[in-house]
Amino acid sequence: MRVLIAEDQLLLLDGLTRMLTANGFDVVATVDDGSQLPEALVSVRPDVAVVDVRLPPSFTDEGLRATIAARREVPGLPVLILSQYVERLYARELLSDSTGAVGYLLKDRVGDVRQFIDAIHQVAAGGTVIDPEVVAQLLRQPDKLAGITPREQDVLRLMAEGRSNAAIAARMVITEKAVSNHINALFAKLGLPPSGSDHRRVLAVLTYLDQ
Numbered sequence: 001m002r003v004l005i006a007e008d009q010l011l012l013l014d015g016l017t018r019m020l021t022a023n024g025f026d027v028v029a030t031v032d033d034g035s036q037l038p039e040a041l042v043s044v045r046p047d048v049a050v051v052d053v054r055l056p057p058s059f060t061d062e063g064l065r066a067t068i069a070a071r072r073e074v075p076g077l078p079v080l081i082l083s084q085y086v087e088r089l090y091a092r093e094l095l096s097d098s099t100g101a102v103g104y105l106l107k108d109r110v111g112d113v114r115q116f117i118d119a120i121h122q123v124a125a126g127g128t129v130i131d132p133e134v135v136a137q138l139l140r141q142p143d144k145l146a147g148i149t150p151r152e153q154d155v156l157r158l159m160a161e162g163r164s165n166a167a168i169a170a171r172m173v174i175t176e177k178a179v180s181n182h183i184n185a186l187f188a189k190l191g192l193p194p195s196g197s198d199h200r201r202v203l204a205v206l207t208y209l210d211q
Helices: 010-022 034-044 062-073 088-095 108-109 113-124 132-137 148-158 165-172 176-189 199-207
Strands: 004-005 025-033 048-052 079-083 102-106 128-130
Touching: 004 034, 010 025, 010 108, 010 113, 025 034, 034 062, 048 062, 062 079, 062 128, 062 176, 079 113, 079 128, 102 113, 108 113, 113 128, 128 165, 148 165, 148 176, 165 176, 176 199
Parallel strands: 004 025, 004 048, 048 079, 079 102, 102 128
Antiparallel strands: none
16 A cells, blocks of 8 residues: 655654554655645655645645645545544544545554554545544533433444444444444434435534534
């Protein structure tokens, strides 16, 4: 799998490159400046790009803006964003794209190699991955919990990790039918109408991010 990495910290860039290479990925390009990233993403068209939110020259939101610009030219270009902190606006902007193939993880997750590699595979396959800490922080706010049961909160957290109904059922030790019932209840409580697209799962989380 061909990977592009956008990261200006040399130690982290080297660590990511070594980790991905050791796990069978082919790092075909690296970028350390946000101004160069849109062109690199469009020209290289990697199977997945791992992009830091904050890149030179201003260290604000270059990685995010470059990603959005590139995905306008190449819809569905798989990109996994890394951020130092939980930044709701960045997460909502990125994940609201209905084409999927996007992810938002805190940099701390890089330390869990298995989880990080799984997230890359999910994004490359067209899925959406949201860092569970983003959801956890939002769920700790009482005003966002109205009507949502603790069991439904657990399902929402696991949905945010990009897990399938079967994986959620295995993790919670319940049946897939029970998971489906919890998800349908969540959709109803969050005002998400029936749809043939799995994007409704992302919207369930984004409803929290947007409040």
